[in-house]
Amino acid sequence: DQGFMLSKSIPAADVIEFINFLKKNYEPVELMRIGENGDGGYLFPNIFKEIKFCFSPGVSTIASFEEQLSNDFNIKSYLADASVNSPPINNVNFHFTKKFLGARSFNHYITLSDWIKEVGKNNETNLFLQMDIEGSELDVLVKEDMDTLSKFIGMIIEFHSIQKIFEKFTFKMYNAIFSKILEKFCIVHIHPNNCCGLATYENVTIPRVAEFSFLRRDILNNVKKLDKLVLPNKLDFPNLIKNPDISLPEIWWKK
Numbered sequence: 001d002q003g004f005m006l007s008k009s010i011p012a013a014d015v016i017e018f019i020n021f022l023k024k025n026y027e028p029v030e031l032m033r034i035g036e037n038g039d040g041g042y043l044f045p046n047i048f049k050e051i052k053f054c055f056s057p058g059v060s061t062i063a064s065f066e067e068q069l070s071n072d073f074n075i076k077s078y079l080a081d082a083s084v085n086s087p088p089i090n091n092v093n094f095h096f097t098k099k100f101l102g103a104r105s106f107n108h109y110i111t112l113s114d115w116i117k118e119v120g121k122n123n124e125t126n127l128f129l130q131m132d133i134e135g136s137e138l139d140v141l142v143k144e145d146m147d148t149l150s151k152f153i154g155m156i157i158e159f160h161s162i163q164k165i166f167e168k169f170t171f172k173m174y175n176a177i178f179s180k181i182l183e184k185f186c187i188v189h190i191h192p193n194n195c196c197g198l199a200t201y202e203n204v205t206i207p208r209v210a211e212f213s214f215l216r217r218d219i220l221n222n223v224k225k226l227d228k229l230v231l232p233n234k235l236d237f238p239n240l241i242k243n244p245d246i247s248l249p250e251i252w253w254k255k
Helices: 012-024 064-073 112-118 135-142 161-167 168-184 217-222
Strands: 032-034 042-044 053-057 078-079 094-097 127-131 152-159 185-192 197-202 205-206 211-217
Touching: 012 042, 012 161, 012 168, 032 064, 042 152, 042 205, 042 211, 053 112, 064 078, 064 127, 112 135, 127 211, 135 152, 135 168, 152 205, 161 168, 161 185, 161 197, 161 205, 211 217
Parallel strands: 053 078, 053 127, 078 094, 127 152
Antiparallel strands: 032 042, 152 211, 185 211, 197 205
16 A cells, blocks of 8 residues: 565575576676776777677767777767767767667667667677666566577676565566576676665675676687686776775675
């Protein structure tokens, strides 16, 4: 009656097993920073000479990542966001669609697969995805199959409200999504966004928001591998200068 629903959390051991699954698929590789030193900048291996087009849903007021792709590698970026009328900067390599990304195409929403077809890139296999869509990433990733996702050489996806993984339904979604992604991709970087801090339940600490960098496995031999993983990376910067920085808890990466 008060607008709340309560449910029992899943066992912490299930979440730890999921985190261990992610660790097994984390590959330490040499990274570079694309974009500004703050929100909108990301770490990824230098494979951008192999990329032809970037798809970047979630525009807001920052486009430093896409701008550097254009200036340094002449990569054309397709941007989409129904909450703004245009990208924050003008660039000859920007193509803007005033729509949100979603689980189905209707009204001002479009699916990732339909968007790729709409701009004529359905036969490409050298695309890049940079997705920060404020929580709708789960809808998109549940909808899209591996035929669509494998068109991308790399993906940088910001996941929101990760602490909800302790809820039974959300845990199943995360487990299904990451199981699908990690069939063809490995994790090459995780960076917590210091916008929202950490959440702890039964001694398991989780970043509430984090940026995941995925590299398609067939490209792994094209990048420099490192002997061990050390986090935070020296190229990491806090997303918000006004907030204390946070590091990814060791349970997520230290073997």
